[in-house]
Amino acid sequence: MSLPLATSLIDGKPDRSLSGHTLEVIDPAREEALCALEEADEAAVDRAARSARRAFAAWSAMGTDQRNDILFAIHDRLIAEAEPLAALEARTTGLPVRNLAGLVRRAAINFRSFAEVASTLSGETYVQNPDYLTYVTREAKGVAGLISPWNAPLALSSMRIATCIAFGNTCVLKPSEYTPQSVLRMVELMHEAGLPEGVVNVVNGRGQVTGAALVDHPEVDMVGFTGGTSTGRAIMAAAGRRLKPSIMELGGKSAAIVCADADLERALDGTLAGIYASNGQQCLGGSRILVQRTIADRFIADFVARTRAIRIGDPLDPATEMGPLAYAGHRDRVLSYLDIARAQGAEVLCGGERPAGFDKGYYVEPIAVLAKDNASRVCQEEIFGPFASFLVFDTIDEAIAIANASDFGLVAYAWTSNLATAMRCSREIRAGTIWINTPMMRELRAPFGGYKDSGTGRDGATSSADFFTELKTTSIPLRDVALPQFGAAPPI
Ligand code: NAD
Numbered sequence: 365m366s367l368p369l370a371t372s373l374i375d376g377k378p379d380r381s382l383s384g385h386t387l388e389v390i391d392p393a394r395e396e397a398l399c400a401l402e403e404a405d406e407a408a409v410d411r412a413a414r415s416a417r418r419a420f421a422a423w424s425a426m427g428t429d430q431r432n433d434i435l436f437a438i439h440d441r442l443i444a445e446a447e448p449l450a451a452l453e454a455r456t457t458g459l460p461v462r463n464l465a466g467l468v469r470r471a472a473i474n475f476r477s478f479a480e481v482a483s484t485l486s487g488e489t490y491v492q493n494p495d496y497l498t499y500v501t502r503e504a505k506g507v508a509g510l511i512s513p514w515n516a517p518l519a520l521s522s523m524r525i526a527t528c529i530a531f532g533n534t535c536v537l538k539p540s541e542y543t544p545q546s547v548l549r550m551v552e553l554m555h556e557a558g559l560p561e562g563v564v565n566v567v568n569g570r571g572q573v574t575g576a577a578l579v580d581h582p583e584v585d586m587v588g589f590t591g592g593t594s595t596g597r598a599i600m601a602a603a604g605r606r607l608k609p610s611i612m613e614l615g616g617k618s619a620a621i622v623c624a625d626a627d628l629e630r631a632l633d634g635t636l637a638g639i640y641a642s643n644g645q646q647c648l649g650g651s652r653i654l655v656q657r658t659i660a661d662r663f664i665a666d667f668v669a670r671t672r673a674i675r676i677g678d679p680l681d682p683a684t685e686m687g688p689l690a691y692a693g694h695r696d697r698v699l700s701y702l703d704i705a706r707a708q709g710a711e712v713l714c715g716g717e718r719p720a721g722f723d724k725g726y727y728v729e730p731i732a733v734l735a736k737d738n739a740s741r742v743c744q745e746e747i748f749g750p751f752a753s754f755l756v757f758d759t760i761d762e763a764i765a766i767a768n769a770s771d772f773g774l775v776a777y778a779w780t781s782n783l784a785t786a787m788r789c790s791r792e793i794r795a796g797t798i799w800i801n802t803p804m805m806r807e808l809r810a811p812f813g814g815y816k817d818s819g820t821g822r823d824g825a826t827s828s829a830d831f832f833t834e835l836k837t838t839s840i841p842l843r844d845v846a847l848p849q850f851g852a853a854p855p856i
Pocket of ligand 1: 511512513514515520538539540541569570571572574575576579590591592593595596598599612613614615616646647648746748774814818819
């Protein structure tokens with residue numbers, strides 16, 4: 365039986381690229397092909413970019429009320445379709461469907477939130493020179509090339525799209541070639557909710573083919589990227605050659621500091637969720653867990669006991685807490701860090717085997733190691749899987765120093781009941797978001813993004829408006845001010 369075909373979506377319709385190159389999309393729980401993905405070649409990317417350019421004139425000129433009616437309708441349509449969308453995403457990513465209810469809701473809320481932000485944008489006026497009125501307006505910037513990863517396709521692609529189109533821009537999105545289906549379905553639903561053709565186009569294919577053609581396309585004015593740091597570097601360099609501004613949401617190796625004075629039951633729940641939610645495949649994972657020495661033995665023992673009890677299973681089973689990793693190569697890479705850990709003197713505390721009863725699927729028992737020091741590769745490199753690296757500290761100065769001794773700076777977690785310790789973590793840790801006594805609280809309008817190798821720019825109300833709009837200054841004299849009069853003087 366031939367596989368269903370997933371294509372690109374241009375001008376609101378499936379597009380048949382003539383590249384002839386197809387990729388199999390694999391169900392990570394069953395290791396079976398789910399669909400054949402037709403790769404968009406340069407010609408298809410060109411059609412998509414031109415479609416977005418054509419749509420830009422009307423979409424950017426639309427009043428925010430009218431545009432917001434469409435964005436709110438998209439929110440409602442996605443909420444109404446949340447269950448089938450979550451099931452589709454669970455099937456392709458391996459993420460447990462119980463997590464996805466929240467992530468699909470997040471996808472819908474992204475459209476509503478940024479519509480609200482766009483409708484409250486205002487300009488500026490200046491009267492430094494009283495003979496003039498000078499005012500500043502914001503205008504949509506143009507066509508964006510948006511690129512998203514596989515670890516939470518709906519939540520992350522919708523964030524890229526919503527922050528872009530809410531301010532009147534149009535776009536071409538390239539989702540990950542590993543998990544294209546749920547995003548394709550979401551964009552179909554957006555059209556059913558009234559999105560005009562061409563405002564959001566989707567091109568499918570590999571990063572170095574379809575993604576690279578998109579970043580380089582002359583009709584693409586700016587680039588929004590969520591993905592790995594090395595890919596981000598390559599994309600930013602390519603965008604820079606054409607002077608295209610780019611926003612980069614990249615990787616992390618975030619510290620979770622557990623102080624002896626913390627509510628340790630909550631800290632245990634929070635650090636487990638911080639590393640193992642979404643199968644451990646999350647940029648904001650608290651993958652370096654720093655525990656104060658006086659409580660370390662007990663805390664780590666409790667953590668390992670809970671880790672061993674995590675329910676691994678089919679992503680579509682609502683009881684499942686952890687599904688398979690996204691694809692075979694990724695599973696192998698995650699497991700390769702066990703040997704790296706041992707070679708650098710770490711103690712493997714649990715995990716790393718294929719769980720009993722699973723002959724198929726990229727399943728891995730969640731892993732925890734006690735690292736020798738923060739310089740170890742398991743404390744410095746993003747593993748992006750269910751792999752917790754423990755370190756022990758004595759003083760809060762030491763914990764903050766360890767947290768900062770990283771090339772990354774996406775988020776940090778601190779678990780403490782001491783206000784001064786919490787405030788010091790907030791002030792002194794160099795990361796874009798600090799979560800005190802909570803795992804992963806996303807406030808969509810607050811800036812989110814990374815320091816250092818974790819990215820440049822921020823998503824959020826003000827920061828997205830700044831990235832996705834151009835500022836224009838207009839000056840008008842209020843009376844006939846004296847003008848220089850070249851050529852009007854009598855001849856000498
Ligand atoms: P990746 O960098 O391999 O791929 C991301 C996307 O970029 C994919 O769509 C891919 O096809 C595309 N791509 C790859 N090479 C390209 C090129 N040369 N030109 C254009 N596009 C190209 O990342 P991934 O493995 O899909 O995702 C995991 C990474 O994403 C992790 O590092 C994770 O931390 C990061 N991430 C960051 C955030 C954040 O908000 N900071 C959120 C989620 C994931």
